[in-house]
Amino acid sequence: xxxxxxxxxxxxxxxxxxxxxxxxxxxxxxxxxxxxxxxxxxxxxxxxxxxxxxxxxxxxxxxxxxxxxxxxxxxxxxxxxxxxxxxxxxxxxxxxxxxxxxxxxxxxxxxx
Amino acid sequence: xxxxxxxxxxxxxxxxxxxxxxxxxxxxxxxxxxxxxxxxxxxxxxxxxxxxxxxxxxxxxxxxxxxxxxxxxxxxxxxxxxxxxxxxxxxxxxxxxxxxxxxxxxxxxxxxxxx
Numbered sequence: 001x002x003x004x005x006x007x008x009x010x011x012x013x014x015x016x017x018x019x020x021x022x023x024x025x026x027x028x029x030x031x032x033x034x035x036x037x038x039x040x041x042x043x044x045x046x047x048x049x050x051x052x053x054x055x056x057x058x059x060x061x062x063x064x065x066x067x068x069x070x071x072x073x074x075x076x077x078x079x080x081x082x083x084x085x086x087x088x089x090x091x092x093x094x095x096x097x098x099x100x101x102x103x104x105x106x107x108x109x110x111x112x
Numbered sequence: 113x114x115x116x117x118x119x120x121x122x123x124x125x126x127x128x129x130x131x132x133x134x135x136x137x138x139x140x141x142x143x144x145x146x147x148x149x150x151x152x153x154x155x156x157x158x159x160x161x162x163x164x165x166x167x168x169x170x171x172x173x174x175x176x177x178x179x180x181x182x183x184x185x186x187x188x189x190x191x192x193x194x195x196x197x198x199x200x201x202x203x204x205x206x207x208x209x210x211x212x213x214x215x216x217x218x219x220x221x222x223x224x225x226x227x
Contacts, residue, residue: 039213041157048207048217049149049157060215092157094214099162100173101147106156 002026002095006104013083014112021107023076023093030073030097037097040069040078043106044089052091053078085111114138116146116208116218123224129196132221134208141189142166145211148182148193150204151220158204162211163191198225 003026040053053069148160161172163182170182
């Protein structure tokens with residue numbers, strides 16, 4: 001199974017400041033079709049997860065441009081350019097290159 | 113709009129079974145796999161398996177093989193997941209989600225295993 005490792009596991013950020021979350025996979029997520037199957041989700045308190053970023057760097061419909069994804073191979077990063085109060089929750093990366101799909105442990109973001 | 117609506121919360125005793133439903137609407141039901149993911153209290157997301165609504169074929173995470181069965185009812189656009197021989201550590205919120213990209217997700221179903 002592909003192991004997904006996120007750091008940090010928790011993050012406390014002042015509104016307006018940037019934040020960054022790292023996700024590393026135990027093997028490359030690059031498929032032979034040229035796509036890299038790495039996704040980012042945010043689970044706000046009391047809600048199901050919601051898709052933020054697909055295939056490393058593509059913002060999903062309606063996701064503010066404060067969110068950006070980058071990386072390649074085994075190293076990926078989610079960046080928030082300016083954290084807002086509404087951004088609190090659990091951020092998780094996921095790989096869908098191969099079954100079983102696997103998630104990172106999650107990063108809990110809170111506001112200072 | 114594309115929507116997945118799950119059945120309500122359940123309380124079960126250890127050793128019992130639970131069956132959770134996920135009703136799809138707003139898209140071609142047989143066109144997308146449905147995945148099940150669970151989240152135990154204070155823990156991250158855990159992939160359980162997926163089912164092809166068209167064929168009924170399912171693939172399970174090794175951890176759940178033999179204890180989880182996913183089925184489909186194309187007449188009602190509903191996916192079911194049954195977990196048998198429940199243990200205390202099966203207490204979790206269970207979500208269904210549509211492939212591709214895992215969007216949308218169902219609202220979640222809390223399953224509590226308690227004696």
